[in-house]
Amino acid sequence: MPSGVEGGAIAAHPIFARDLPGNWVPRPRLDELLDEATTRPLTVVVAPAGSGKSAMLRGWAAQQSARKRRVLWLDCRRARPRVASGVVDALARASEAKGRTVVVLDDAHLLAAADLRAVGELLADGDGRVRIVLASRRDLMLPLVRLELAGQVTTIRATHLRFTDREASRLITAHANGAAAADVQIIRDRGQGWAAALVLGARALAAATDPVTAREALSTTEQPVLDYLLGEVFETLDARTRHVLLCTCSNDLVTASEAVVMSADAGAATLIARMAAEGLLVTAARDASGETAWHYHPLLQELLRRRVVSDGPEHELHEAAEARIVQVSGQHGDMATALRHATHLDDAGQLVELLRTHGLGLIANGERELVGMALDAVPDDLGDGDAGLAVLRALERRAAGDLKRATQLAGQALALGVGPQAHPSTAWGVGEPILLCWLARTGLLPATDAIGAARRRLERGAVDGESHGPDAGRAADGARAWLLIELAVVECWAGQLDAAHEHLDAALVVARAQGADLPVIEAMAYASLVDLARGSYSSADRRAREVIARVQETAQQQATFVASAHVVHAWVALNDLDLELSEQHVRLVRREAAGELDVVVDVLVHLIECHLLAHAGQVQEARSYLDSPPPVPGVVPRFLRRWYAELRGWLALLxxxxxxxxxxxxxxxxxxxxxxASLVDAVVLDLRGDPSASAAALDELLEACRPGARRQSVGAAAAVHRTWMSLRDGEIEDAEHQLRGLLSRVGPHRRLVLADVGRAPEFVHLLAGEAARDDAHPAAADLLDTLTRLGGGRSIPAQATARAARERPAPPLVVDLTSAAGTTSGMVIDLTSRELDVLRELSLGGSYTDIAATLYITENTVKTHLASLYRKLGATRRAEALRSAREAGMLPG
Incomplete structure (x- = not known):
């Protein structure tokens, strides 16, 4: 592995020629092909294992580095699940550098679909200075139609990589120095240009004590050439090296410490490092912690694993090696490593015990794939009829998003005796209430039963594995955090929001203490939704930002939780009447987790989209859309059903x-x-032609829902309707009085109640008058700014009562605009006192910042007043506005 690859991430420096083995052979023909290919945005190298594509790319990269050209390398085998973020980081660095940068992704066939989409998007949106090279064993499903149609993609296949006779001869002699021409010819004929066959044949010949016999065997063997060559090379190794390889071959990545433990040879790491230095199908790398590690070439690994299978000649040797690493890992609390190696043991009982004790916590801490692999390794005769295994299987499938299979397995667990009244004494206990909570969310079990079972389990205290070492305790904490989260979600579903809030805070404490990223992200995501349901919009918004930041920092691929954070932002923006921002976040929700939305997220998006339709004036379309809710599995939380009914009532009133x-x-x-419900009833009275009864009912609600009470949203909505009725009926003084009470109720994140009324010019005028007062309500100017940005509006309905015709008081400032000749133009400039203040500061040459500081208002409010001034003065620029104001006598000439 080149030194440019460390810890599975893209290095900040190029690859250097010294990283190549001494017997590496330059291939100018392919180097020229790559030079030409990388003038385009994307190059894909597709060839099977053993074709030499990685070595070819490393050699080419070394040459580029020698020419002072920038190359960044990413080993996808070790970078998962951080591939997409690694590419993003590399491109960010590349965009800051001068000139062109090539990013090489080796083993790109290991990329997930999301990673490939990310690569495609980065290429599509790039500025042309970055080139990406993907080396893969198979064709990749890349979303690159536009680049392909434009001829911006180059594909290099195995036929391009085959060695010519001349190249093959040089490669053979590099590994078998002094080989006779006849020997080189035989290996070249048998290898047929395939790098692995050429290298292995040369090494087999070089290691043979009798070259003549080796040459005859190679030319006459009926075995597949690679099988034969691998066997020949393996047998030429000394017994100690063969022992180390056989003991460690189950690992995809062999660390130095694992090599020593599994082989019981203190010098194992030195032996493997020597093989890597010689280029014998072993590649140096580093694991996630930075420890030295090695990859075995897939061809060598296949040979070794065939020898250690159940009926293989070296099975007992390998079984002992696996037993050693399981025991030592368990003693050190590394339960993930212990479980991974237990899957290779003949002792299925030990595997089940590890699953029983630590499986749930490992899933909670992000090791879901490992637990799934271990469950698949449990023999059917041992797993059938085990309720605990059924629980774990169901939860593993659920964590994987396979809800159909998870539901089937949950049914099996229930049939085997798992239930809300069970009081299990085994370590499976904590898994049962987690499963029951999930079943309650799908509607298959009463929420009260699941909540009771979960609380009883928490009251018992200890959960899985607390007496099995430090990492076992970490797994237990993960299981406890998972249970707290699931309990909180069901409590939220059942409307027990305070209890849900308390349990999510507890889950965050546990998860943060153990330092596990996934439980922290999940707990914060659900906590933001619960805060939303409780009406704590500021807290919900803050937690949602933390979720997105945490996902980005940890490079966790948690699209569902990111989507939930964006939907919280969208709902908060909607309630703050920032409709454009709300719509942007809805689009991000759809992009992050298309097709895999949580029930809450899916329904919230649906409600937000209905609101946005209504605010765009499409009330009937919004009503039709609301009546066709999204097809979501399971039950809908109580607070969402309430919001659905509230929206339905509001649209009906509109x-x-x-x-x-x-x-x-x-x-x-x-x-x-x-x-x-009483709020809707009160407005219905007005619609039925009884405004007096409606006003009385609204006043009663306002008294019951005082500012600061839990039902603030109801009080705010009642205040809006009450103010609107007075304004509509021409009772201006009463409207002004009602407005001040309204402003005390409609703070940030509760402005959605003004979405309809707030667009009316009459209401905006009333609010502008309040904002211009010397003793104006503190919230008036900011709310005026919001409603001005919202724009549009409707006038007072034509069916308003006769009182609407009552003449209104004169505005604070009325100025006749006269022409320079002194004739009256017939135009009247109507300025508020605050607009006049802004005008005077403007005439003094102040900037937006200066004016805002002088008048103790925000810059946005300054812009709002200026927009109104320009419109009233018929101006588009500062100079025009000041000239018109001077001509009107509003400013000194």
Whole structure:
């Protein structure tokens, strides 16, 4: 492995020629092909194992480095699951560098679909200075139609990589110095240009004590040439080296410490390092912790593993090696390593015991694939009828997103005696309430039963593995955090929001203490949703930002949790009447987790999209869309059903559909939301032509929902309707009085109640008057800025009562605009006192920042007042506005 690859991440420096083995053979023909190919955005090298593509790319990269050209290398075998973020980081660095940068992704066939999409997007959006080379054993499903149509992709296949006779001869003599011409000819004929066959044949010949006999065997063997050559090379190794290789061959990556433990040879690491230095199908690398490690070439690994299978000649040797690493890993608390190696043991009982004790915690800590592999290794006769295994299988499938199979396995677990009334004494205990909580979310079990089972399990204290070493304790903490999260989610589903909030905070404490990224991200994601349900929008928004930041920092591929964070941002922005930002976050939700949304996220997106349709004036379309909710599995949380009924009632009121509004009120009452239902009823009274009864009902609600109470959203909505009724009916003084009460209720994140009324010019005018007062309400100017940005609006309805015709008080400032000749133009400039203040500061040459600081308002409010000033003065620029104001006598000439 080149020194440019460390810890599975892209290195910050190029590859150097010294990283190549001494018997590496330059191939100018292929170097020229790569030079030409990398003038395009993407080069894909597709060839099977043993074709020499990695060595060829390393040699070419070394030449590029010698020419002072920038090459960055990523080994996809070790970079998972951080491949996409690694590419992003590399491209970020490349964009800062001068000139062209080539990013090489070796073993690109290991990339997940999400990684390939990320690579495709980066190429599509790139500035042309970055080139990507993908080396793969198979064709890749890349979303690169545009690049392919434009001829911006080059594919190099195995036929290009085959050695010519001249190249093959040089490669053979590099590994078998002094080989006779006849020997070289035989190996070249048998190898047929394939790098692995040429190298192995040369080494077999070089190691043979009798070259004549070796040459005859090579020319007459009926075995597949690679099998024969591998066997010949392996047999030429000394017994100690063969022993180390056989003991460690089950590992995809062999670390120095594992090599020593598994082989019981203190010098094992030195032997493997020597093989890597000689280029004998072993490649040096580093593991995630930075420890020295090695890859065995797939061809060598296949040969070794065939020898250690159950009926192989070296099975007992390998079994003893696996037993040693399982025991030592367990003693050191490395339960993931212990479980991984236990899958290779004949002792299935030990495998089941490890799963029983640590499987759940390992899933919780992000080792779901490992646990799934271990479960697959459990013999059917041992696993059938085991309720605990059924629970673990169901939870593993659920964590993998295979909900159909998870539900089937959950049914099997229930049939085997798992249930809310069980009090298990085995280590499987914590898995059962987790499973029951999930079943409650799917509607297959009453939520109260699941909540009771989970709370009883938590009251018992210890969970899986707490007495089995430090990492075992970490697994136990992971299981406990998982249980707390699942319990909180079901409590949220059942409307027990305070309890859910408490248990999620506890889960965060446990997860942060153990330093596990995944449980922390999951707990924060659900905590942000619970905060949203409780009306704590600022806290929800903050937690959602933490989720996205944590995912980016840890390079976790958790699209579902990122989507939940974006939907929280979208809902908060919606309630703050930042409709454009809300729509942007909805698009990000769809992009992050298309097809795999959580129930809460899916329904929230649906509700937000209905709101956005209504705010765009498409009320009937929004009602139709609301009546066709997304097809989501399981039950919908109580708070979402309430929001659904609230939105249905609001849309019905906008459409003046009294019957539908009454039905929505009844649904709200059935959900225990009597105040929300009373609000709808009060507005319905107005729609039915009884404004007095409506006003009385709204006043009663306002008294019951004082500012600071839990039902702030109901009080805010009631205040809006009450203010609007007074304004609509021409009762300006009462409207002004109601407005000040409204402003005390409608703070940040509760402005959604103004979405309709706030667009009316009459309401904006009323609010502008309040903002211009010397004793203006502190929230008036900021809310005016929000509503001005919202734009649009509707006028007072034509069916307003006769009181609407009452003449309103004169505005604070009325100026006749006269022409330079002194004739009246017939135009009237209507300025508020605050606009006049802004105008005077503008005439003094102040910037937006200066004006804002002088008048103690925000820069956005300054811009709002200036936009109004320019419109009233018929100006588009500062100079024009000041000239018009001077002509009107509003400023000194």
């Amino acid at each position: 459409a003046a559909d009294v019957d539908d509004a009454v039905e929505a009120a009844a649904e709200l009452r059935a959900l225990g939301k009597s105040a929300d």
